Amino acid sequence: MTVAVIQFGGSNCDRDTVQALESLRIDAELVWHEDSLPEHTDGVVLPGGFSYGDYLRAGAMAAHSPIMEEVREAAEAGTPVLGICNGAQVGCESSLTPGAFTTNESARFQCEHVHVRVENADTPWTRQFEDGEVLELPIAHGEGRFEIEDDRLEALEDDGRVLFRYCEADGTVTPEANPNGSKHSVAGVTGAAGDHVAVLMPHPERSTLPDIGSTDGQGVLEGFRAD
């Protein structure tokens, strides 16, 4: 199996993601966004970075890249797709996942470690964890505030489509632990095609290699491992 890590102009976490996946013995390769998905693509990562320089809105241009139509088709056909940071913005802009990630409440770029609570452990991305388990993951974004209409957010929560919420180290969800003003502290959600499609603002690939420190991101990337 191969996980295609899509390289947009301006992606900068693409190689990190390949390295992190390979450290977990999950085969991965870089795929340029103007090329096609490899024939045996068993997973797709939309990686972090600043595709198209964040022009217009973060992720807005990349959402219309040639390869995204194939990614949408693959997602519909059941291929796991994970959008990380800029990839999460691309995922929402391309309607793979609901809502939008927009300017942080602070109006600043924030680069720090945060805690997130597992809200639904019954997805490929969270099955390594327990419901309510707290992970430590890094964030690095200026546009990570999750926005969505109230009624749609309620529907996502009712359907178990919120993956993670920002929280204190003990798992309590507080306004202080919400780094960017995300509605209901949402840090990641799953897609309309099913929970095999997901996006999150924190970086699991930056907390996978033991040399870096936290390895809590490993469990998220394990979602690509075939059952």
Next chain:
Amino acid sequence: MTGYTATVTVRLKGGVLDPEAETTQQALERLGFELADLRSADRFEIDLGAESADAAADRADEMAERLLANPTIHDYEVDVTER
């Protein structure tokens, strides 16, 4: 075919937080200006040829729907003038 300029104004929906506008307002206040509120918007001026003003507006509308605005957080309006 007539030349038109379609002006697409994209703004955040009411109730959606605008941290950049808040920061801009604070900066103006630091400069000594008094203001009650400030909202920001993006404006795109698109020159195009079309059979009629309505046809030009329809195309600009589609551009807004598909790229210029994000319907989750934005409202937009289109204004067409002959060039």
